[in-house]
Amino acid sequence: MNVKEKELSAKQLSVFYGEKEAIKGVSLDFEAREVTALIGPSGCGKSTFLRSLNRMNDTIGGVRTTGEIWLDGININDTGVDVVLLRQRIGMVWQRPNPFHKSIYENIAFGPRYHGIKNKKVLDEIVEDCLRKAALWEETKDRLHQSALALSGGQQQRLCIARSIAVKPKVILMDEPASALDPVSTSKVEELIAELKRDYCIVIVTHNMHQAARVSDKTAFFYMGKVVEFDETHKIFTNPAEKQTDDYISGRFG
DSSP states (O other), X not given: OOOOOEEEEEEEEEEEETTEEEEEEEEEEEETTOEEEEEOSTTSSHHHHHHHTTTGGGGSTXXXXXXXXXXXXXXXXXXTOOHHXXXXXXXXXXXXOOOOSSBHHHHHHHHHHHTTOOOHHHHHHHHHHHHHHTTOHXXXXXXXXXXXXXXXHHHHHHHHHHHHHTTOOXXXXXXXXXXXXXXXXXXHHHHHHHHHTTTOEEEXXXXXXXXXXXXXXXXXXXXXXXXXXXXXXXXXXXXXXXXXXXXXXXXXXX
């Protein structure tokens, strides 16, 4: 029997924008080699919660976080935690592709080089490996030193995913990674997510119910800063325990 282990755990997490409590005491566990989808109407807190998981909310003025987030036996909300190293362990892929204004090669090599890898042969191997994992190698192997900005939107997003895995994270956070892409590129990103979950814990925010049903193993339904329901994805979409979840899934609100 394949016993899954918790990779990342949030315990009684609350996030405040000034006096407004945007996340209200949320506790969720995320398991290795699984995709967890966070769904819910706009403004329900799912993206705020996602950004909390690698302390991206620290960059926003007036934001205060309470509660615990556990990774590798460490509460990452402790004041002594090095957020640069944290974001190496918990990568982030944003809604819109944001490649560096550098070559395709340098986009991938930047992180490993920053963390001390200087050997060109090793960097070459990392670049090829990550581009292969992102299903982008065949499309880019002959133009690695051309600007990443010359790639299509879908290719840029897969490059950003390749860049995130180049520093060997344990967890990858994705904030609506396909919302700015056409259907063909969206399909490729979804296929990539299915491949990557063999090695990573993935947490994805999506407004697309069909996408959540296709790519995730578990789903958490957020509403007004709280988790209404968290369960296996097939159960959430076919037999939810809460009427509020059923109403949202079926399009009666949100």
